Amino acid sequence: xxxxxxxxxxxxxxxxxxxxxxxxxxxxxxxxxxxxxxxxxxxxxxxxxxxxxxxxxxxxxxxxxxxxxxxxxxxxxxxxxxxxxxxxxxxxxxxxxxxxxxxxxxxxxxxxxxxxxxxxxxxxxxxxxxxxxxxxxxxxxxxx
Amino acid sequence: xxxxxxxxxxxxxxxxxxxxxxxxxxxxxxxxxxxxxxxxxxxxxxxxxxxxxxxxxxxxxxxxxxxxxxxxxxxxxxxxxxxxxxxxxxxxxxxxxxxxxxxxxxxxxxxxxxxxxxxxxxxxxxxxxxxxxxxxxxxxxxxxxxxxxxxxxxxxxxxxxxxxxxxxxxxxxxxxxxxxxxxxxxxxxxxxxxxxxxxxxxxxxxxxxxxxxxxxxxxxxxxxxxxxxxxxxxxxxxxxxxxxxxxxxxxxxxxxxxxxxxxxxxxxxxxxxxxxxxxxxxxxxxxxxxxxxxxxxx
Numbered sequence: 324x325x326x327x328x329x330x331x332x333x334x335x336x337x338x339x340x341x342x343x344x345x346x347x348x349x350x351x352x353x354x355x356x357x358x359x360x361x362x363x364x365x366x367x368x369x370x371x372x373x374x375x376x377x378x379x380x381x382x383x384x385x386x387x388x389x390x391x392x393x394x395x396x397x398x399x400x401x402x403x404x405x406x407x408x409x410x411x412x413x414x415x416x417x418x419x420x421x422x423x424x425x426x427x428x429x430x431x432x433x434x435x436x437x438x439x440x441x442x443x444x445x446x447x448x449x450x451x452x453x454x455x456x457x458x459x460x461x462x463x464x465x466x467x
Numbered sequence: 468x469x470x471x472x473x474x475x476x477x478x479x480x481x482x483x484x485x486x487x488x489x490x491x492x493x494x495x496x497x498x499x500x501x502x503x504x505x506x507x508x509x510x511x512x513x514x515x516x517x518x519x520x521x522x523x524x525x526x527x528x529x530x531x532x533x534x535x536x537x538x539x540x541x542x543x544x545x546x547x548x549x550x551x552x553x554x555x556x557x558x559x560x561x562x563x564x565x566x567x568x569x570x571x572x573x574x575x576x577x578x579x580x581x582x583x584x585x586x587x588x589x590x591x592x593x594x595x596x597x598x599x600x601x602x603x604x605x606x607x608x609x610x611x612x613x614x615x616x617x618x619x620x621x622x623x624x625x626x627x628x629x630x631x632x633x634x635x636x637x638x639x640x641x642x643x644x645x646x647x648x649x650x651x652x653x654x655x656x657x658x659x660x661x662x663x664x665x666x667x668x669x670x671x672x673x674x675x676x677x678x679x680x681x682x683x684x685x686x687x688x689x690x691x692x693x694x695x696x697x698x699x700x701x702x703x704x705x706x707x708x709x710x711x712x713x714x715x716x717x718x719x720x721x722x723x724x725x726x727x728x729x730x731x732x733x734x735x736x737x738x739x740x741x742x743x744x745x746x747x748x749x750x751x752x753x754x755x756x757x758x759x760x761x762x763x764x765x
Contacts, residue, residue, distance in 0.1 A: 354515070355656035356620035360630045367621075376516045394664040398513035402525070406507040408476040417663055426666065430701070437740040439481045448505045456528065459572045460521040 324348040328358045328368050335371060340378075345386040349375045393420035403457050406447030411440050470589070471538030471581065472500040473529060475548035475693075476508050481701075482545070482693030484737025488722040489544055489586075491736060495729045496596050503533050503541060509551040512660035512694075523565065524572045526555035530583075531575040544586040544722070546692030547659070550617035552583040553624040586691040586721060587618055587635040588626040594642035602730040605645040608752030610724070611685035612636035612647050613676070615695045616656045639721060640689060643728035645752075650683035652676045659694040662702065669698050674706040677714050686748045687717045689724055696720060700742045717745035727753070 326334070326348040334342045343349065349372050358368040379387060397416035401408040418424050434440045447453070478486035493500050506529050514522035529552060533541045543549040559566045560580055570577040590597070619625040619633045628635045631654070637647045657676055658669035677699060680688050690696050700718040707713045718741065726736040727749070738745050 353616070353656050353658060353660060354512075355616035355659075357616070357654075357656075360620045360622055369621075373515050373519065373522075377519060380517055390664045391661075394660075395513040395517055398511070399517060402508045402510065402514070407479075408508050408511070410476070410480045414663065421664075426663075433742065434481070437742075438483060439740060441480050447507055449507070452528070453507050453525075455574075456524050456572055457521065460518055460524055463520050463572075 324351050328352075328372075331375070332366065332368055332371060335375070343375055344379045344383055347388055349379065350388050350391045390421045390423065393417055393423075396420055401444075403454060404446075405444045406450045406453045409441055409444040411442055412444050468497065469499040469501055470584070471533050471536070471541035472502045473506055473509075473533075473541050473543045473548060473552065473583075474502065475543065475545040476511075477545055477547075477693035477697075481697050482720075484740045485544060485693055485696070485720045485722060487735065487737040488720055488726045488731075491731045492722050492726045492729060495600060495726075495731065496593055498593070500542070501536070501538060503529055503538070504536060506532065509543075509548045511547045511551060515551070520569070520572065522551070523555045523558060524569050526552045527559060527569045527577060528573055528575070530556060530559075530581050531573055531577060533581040534579040535575075538581055540582045540584050542584045542586070542589050544589075544691070546585070546615060546617040547694055549583060549585045550624065553585070554621075556580050556583055557623050585618055585624075585626055587628065587633075587639070590639045590721060590725060591635045594638055597639070597642040597725055597728065598644075601642075601644055601728040603644075603728055603753060605643060605724070605728050605752055608645040608687065608748070609648050609685055610640055610645055610687045610689045610719070611650050611680035611683060612640060612653055613657075613680070613688050613690050613695060613699075614653050615690070615692050616654075616659065618691055619654070636689065636691070636721065640724065643725045645724060645728070647689075648680075648683045648685045650679055650685065652679040657695050657698045659692070659698065662694065662698050666702065666705070670702055670705045673699050673702055674708075674714070677703065677706065677716055681714065681716055685716065686752065687719050687745065689719050689721055691721045703743050715743060717741060717743045717748050719745060 352372045356369050394417055397413050401413050474486055510522050510525040543552050566577050614633055619628050619630045622630045640647045658672040662669050696718050703714055723736045
């Protein structure tokens, strides 16, 4: 990470949005919660980093690293489309968005043989409910 | 005994052996699993990184459905689902304004917040029962307990375990009759959410974790997270350094280990679905007499 967690926190305290919102570091955080668990001041850097990602997505979407942005977009799209994530659809959508067409292609037969890939997605019954929740949450986002 | 059940998306696909072994173990322990009707994805790796309100609302919908169904608690075996559900529940119970806002988003009441139970606290509570009912001695099997990130962090969701030095998984392994080794990387992150977006990072992290487990004398790694399992099992072949043999350490779900001790067959537990074949280790660990399906092809 080009900036460490404590550096990100300090830059936010100094109101240096310009230094953190376009930063690759906020996208490399895996959300392992170690910093949040250990902070002696009871601060929650993992939540701060999530908030910085959300602001970047709103204000500087083109500055998100391509593959990581593609993964999140594909993941969210699966939930919006089906109510659940179908891993096969997730991978296909990630490939189209990221251009990483050949990653892991060789593993598809092994996954199928082990019964680990469902090929056809099914919607949950309450899919309209889930899509309405998406619409409300996404418009709330724009209002902020 | 009855408990609500939230399988989550992975347990219907890449981690279906977690679902299969959990159901088999629940059957043996006479626990009835009552699945939350029409549950949706918890939002997992991506909702919290892109939209905070959504990351609380998706799990909150599941909690509201569980309350409507009259469930008193919900078991979420996947570490990531557990984390999202438990963190959302914690935020909703601490922040009245957020709770009102999310109830409006959902158009459902959030008066009751059904408690969420992790695979660790569920099995730990059942440990005396597991010890009483176990039929297959696993005394020769040495495992490394791998907690990863989300089962015991942040502390608010650790359910009584110590986030820096948890012991519940070791207690479950002991109840199942196996031995756990002392090692250093049981709480390190395997790279979970980056398995698709950045495979090389995940391979590097996994190699360090598995190397430490092997150096500590572990014959297998025990996990409670589908992402950890997929990273460490499916990507293990890619972790071998050029010119060196495969790492070859099986990654076993906690429910699979408990199921073996309870005498459930390898196939019913889904152990044949792994990429790293656990057969050799299980043959070593289990006494021949205790393994009725020894000749079965995995």
